[in-house]
Amino acid sequence: MSILLETKGLTAAAEDKELLHGVDIVIGEGETHVLMGQNGAGKSTFGCTVMGSPEYTVTGGKILFDGEDITSETADKRARRGMFLSFQNPVEIPGITLSEFLRNAIEQQTGKRIKLFEHKKNLAKAMEVLGMDSSYADRELNVGFSGGEKKKAEILQLLMLRPRLAILDETDSGLDVDAVKTVSKGIEEYRKSVGGTLLIITHNAKILEELRVDRTHILSNGRIVREGDGSLALDVLANGFEKYLGEV
Amino acid sequence: MKEKTQVGDIDRSLYDFRYEENEGDFLDRGLTPQIISEISDEKNDPDWMREFRLKALDIYNRTPMVEWGASTEGLDVDNIVTYIRPQSRMNTDWNNVPENIKETFERLGIPQAERESLAGVGAQYDSELVYHNVRSEVAESGVVYTNLESAMHDERYAEIIRSHFMKLVPPTDHKFAALHGAVWSGGSFVYVPKNVHLDIPLQSYFRLNAKGAGQFEHTLIILEENSYLHFIEGCSAPKYYEAGLHAGCVELFVGKGASLRYSTIENWSKNMYNLNTKRAIVQENGRIEWVSGSFGSHVSYLYPMSILNGRGASAEFTGITFAGEGQDLDTGAKIVHNAPETSSYMNTKSISKSGGKSTFRSSVAVNENAVGSKSSVSCESLMLDNISRSDTIPVIDVKTDKCDVGHEARIGRISDEAIFYLTSRGLSEQEARAMIVRGFADNVSKELPLEYAVEMNNLIGLEMQGSIG
Numbered sequence: 001m002s003i004l005l006e007t008k009g010l011t012a013a014a015e016d017k018e019l020l021h022g023v024d025i026v027i028g029e030g031e032t033h034v035l036m037g038q039n040g041a042g043k044s045t046f047g048c049t050v051m052g053s054p055e056y057t058v059t060g061g062k063i064l065f066d067g068e069d070i071t072s073e074t075a076d077k078r079a080r081r082g083m084f085l086s087f088q089n090p091v092e093i094p095g096i097t098l099s100e101f102l103r104n105a106i107e108q109q110t111g112k113r114i115k116l117f118e119h120k121k122n123l124a125k126a127m128e129v130l131g132m133d134s135s136y137a138d139r140e141l142n143v144g145f146s147g148g149e150k151k152k153a154e155i156l157q158l159l160m161l162r163p164r165l166a167i168l169d170e171t172d173s174g175l176d177v178d179a180v181k182t183v184s185k186g187i188e189e190y191r192k193s194v195g196g197t198l199l200i201i202t203h204n205a206k207i208l209e210e211l212r213v214d215r216t217h218i219l220s221n222g223r224i225v226r227e228g229d230g231s232l233a234l235d236v237l238a239n240g241f242e243k244y245l246g247e248v
Numbered sequence: 249m250k251e252k253t254q255v256g257d258i259d260r261s262l263y264d265f266r267y268e269e270n271e272g273d274f275l276d277r278g279l280t281p282q283i284i285s286e287i288s289d290e291k292n293d294p295d296w297m298r299e300f301r302l303k304a305l306d307i308y309n310r311t312p313m314v315e316w317g318a319s320t321e322g323l324d325v326d327n328i329v330t331y332i333r334p335q336s337r338m339n340t341d342w343n344n345v346p347e348n349i350k351e352t353f354e355r356l357g358i359p360q361a362e363r364e365s366l367a368g369v370g371a372q373y374d375s376e377l378v379y380h381n382v383r384s385e386v387a388e389s390g391v392v393y394t395n396l397e398s399a400m401h402d403e404r405y406a407e408i409i410r411s412h413f414m415k416l417v418p419p420t421d422h423k424f425a426a427l428h429g430a431v432w433s434g435g436s437f438v439y440v441p442k443n444v445h446l447d448i449p450l451q452s453y454f455r456l457n458a459k460g461a462g463q464f465e466h467t468l469i470i471l472e473e474n475s476y477l478h479f480i481e482g483c484s485a486p487k488y489y490e491a492g493l494h495a496g497c498v499e500l501f502v503g504k505g506a507s508l509r510y511s512t513i514e515n516w517s518k519n520m521y522n523l524n525t526k527r528a529i530v531q532e533n534g535r536i537e538w539v540s541g542s543f544g545s546h547v548s549y550l551y552p553m554s555i556l557n558g559r560g561a562s563a564e565f566t567g568i569t570f571a572g573e574g575q576d577l578d579t580g581a582k583i584v585h586n587a588p589e590t591s592s593y594m595n596t597k598s599i600s601k602s603g604g605k606s607t608f609r610s611s612v613a614v615n616e617n618a619v620g621s622k623s624s625v626s627c628e629s630l631m632l633d634n635i636s637r638s639d640t641i642p643v644i645d646v647k648t649d650k651c652d653v654g655h656e657a658r659i660g661r662i663s664d665e666a667i668f669y670l671t672s673r674g675l676s677e678q679e680a681r682a683m684i685v686r687g688f689a690d691n692v693s694k695e696l697p698l699e700y701a702v703e704m705n706n707l708i709g710l711e712m713q714g715s716i717g
Contacts, residue, residue, distance in 0.1 A: 053668050079674035091669040095687025101673075104683065109674035140687070161673065 001028040002066075004165055004197050005050070009061035012049040019045045021222040022061060027165070032191075032198040032211050034233045037219035038241055043201045044088060046219065047169045051085040052078045065165070080109050082164030086154040086171045092142040098153060099123055099137040102160050109161065126159040129189050130182055148179040155186035159193075166190065167199045172207040180206045187211065205237040218244050281305060284430050291397050291433070296410055304419040304429025311423040314523075318547045318576040318607070323493060323521045386446065391477075392439040393450055396466055399437040409437065412468060416499040416527045416555075424495040424523040424549075428464050432497065435465035438479060440506075442472040449478035449511075449697060467498040471506040471534075478509040480697065492520045494545075500528035500536065504558065507535040513700055515707060516545035518574060523549045532558030532587070539695040540567040542579055543707050551609060553582040556590035556618075567596040568692040568704075570711055571604030571636070580609035580641075585618035585651070594625040597688055601632035601711075611643040612653060619650040629659040630688050632681065682712040 005027040012020040019042050027033050037043050049056045052075035063071045103119045123137055130152050142150050151171050158166055172180050184207050213230030226244045284305050288298045399405040419429035436452050502508050516522050522545040528536040538552050554563035565581040583592040598606040612623045629638035640657045662684050670680035685708055693701040
């Protein structure tokens with residue numbers, strides 16, 4: 001198994017405050033990892049830093065993707081390498097339709113023009129998987145979308161962009177049971193059709209039910225405090241973080 | 249690491265091109281009664297027009313320079329050649345248009361646009377119409393689309409022109425209206441008879457092409473009762489080092505129950521002073537729709553005005569302004585509600601970047617007799633960096649309490665979150681910014697005919713080029 005993503009002693013800061021203190025994570029190609037931790041542990045900071053958010057400055061350590069050091073690369077270059085982050089709070093972009101945005105993003109990533117007809121066909125297919133009404137394609141990106149609709153639109157992007165690594169930042173939070181099912185279905189479809197690698201940041205057992213989790217990482221105060229296999233995630237969800245945090 | 253945004257020079261080579269002019273074609277550079285008379289001679293003006301020009305020159309000399317808006321300091325009108333003799337006379341056959349002029353228009357895409365969807369082209373090169381054509385079916389419907397000079401000499405239209413010319417925008421309006429009255433040259437005359445509904449738009453595409461040249465075209469459009477017209481005006485000028493001036497004038501007369509849509513994309517080179525005056529008067533149940541995209545120019549003063557003069561008349565103004573480095577664009581719109589149950593809607597967007605300044609002025613006046621009228625003004629500004637500026641100056645003057653007037657303004661910036669979101673999908677920072685700006689301008693693009701919407705998107709793309717460091 002080859003390593004797809006590796007962080008080595010990753011430290012990151014926002015506005016001069018260090019939030020990650022030397023995080024080491026190794027994710028093999030095709031694996032599914034879960035990143036857990038209490039609120040404020042640094043999970044989103046980790047996801048965003050790995051994706052190249054300018055909000056966070058890497059102050060030490062390295063991020064390797066496919067063996068290459070991408071620590072100083074901009075987010076668009078990382079995306080073109082096949083990285084994807086599903087946002088916790090997707091941004092609204094008025095005046096640009098979801099369909100137009102996706103076509104543009106796919107063209108930028110692949111460097112190839114995609115015919116409108118073909119694009120619409122692919123989009124309709126992906127929307128069907130997620131039970132999304134086809135009218136969403138012509139709605140302005142995330143504008144006026146409910147929380148659930150925004151999360152579905154993120155998973156739709158995942159299916160359309162077909163990244164090698166998908167980081168899902170609490171994509172299932174704030175969703176009702178049916179919406180969580182839909183999101184799970186989308187993730188399953190991604191696994192099936194792309195065979196991609198997943199790093200799932202979650203508090204929710206539901207989303208993990210259908211997935212075979214290879215590895216669980218528990219983050220506390222910007223440090224990995226415990227790692228284990230899939231059963232660790234389920235244990236945390238059943239019994240809470242307390243006993244693991246005490247081990248530090 | 250956070251990267252700073254830097255903006256480089258814009259590659260305008262697509263739009264900034266010109267051909268050498270013949271030095272011998274210039275008249276004197278100053279503005280004197282003699283020059284005005286020479287213009288009259290050249291155009292074979294009827295007596296009333298000769299007098300009109302000279303009176304306007306007199307008003308011009310007596311009227312002080314505009315001082316309330318964007319700075320016109322760099323403008324030395326006395327040194328601007330006001331009139332340039334074109335290299336060819338008016339021509340209705342494309343094959344007879346001189347090669348270099350033809351090539352200019354080819355690059356602007358005119359012949360193709362005309363072939364495909366447009367009813368007629370009145371393209372102005374320098375100060376004279378060099379190419380003019382109206383499709384036969386348009387002519388058969390009784391619609392007149394020609395240049396003012398020839399219409400003035402046609403006994404069928406002479407009187408109508410005399411009774412309408414600069415009646416809506418008199419030379420006393422402001423200094424540049426007076427200048428226009430004195431030196432106007434070229435432009436369009438459109439007459440749409442009663443009950444004629446013109447389905448295909450008429451287009452006029454004109455541009456400046458000589459160093460230091462002013463352009464003073466006059467557009468006069470008259471719509472009779474229950475008629476409909478879409479008129480498209482587009483401008484693009486080559487880049488020069490000497491200050492250029494555009495002081496055109498547009499007068500629109502919309503009859504009872506008639507409807508006129510007036511679309512403009514102005515893309516002046518960045519040394520131009522664009523001091524343009526546009527005005528419409530709308531009779532009972534008539535409607536004026538303005539769609540206006542202002543790009544380019546060094547300084548602009550542009551406030552299309554709609555006078556709603558008959559019961560139930562309505563006006564809609566949709567506009568976008570893009571001010572980049574070294575640009576001070578002072579734009580807006582004015583509405584006068586002068587009859588009961590009139591309505592107006594203004595929706596504008598302005599974008600400023602690289603130190604550009606954009607000022608939006610809206611003026612809504614509701615007179616005592618305009619009972620039951622409604623007006624809504626919405627303006628949004630987007631600043632792309634910290635050195636640009638955007639101002640909104642609304643003026644509301646309401647003389648009756650039986651009306652409904654609303655105004656809202658929003659000023660925003662592109663957030664780092666939005667850029668990160670789009671770049672995380674593979675768009676470069678520049679593409680991400682351009683996409684956000686395109687989205688911001690979307691409500692204007694939607695109002696434009698397809699080829700113009702494409703051109704506007706291209707312009708936005710050009711303006712956004714090199715906007716990343």
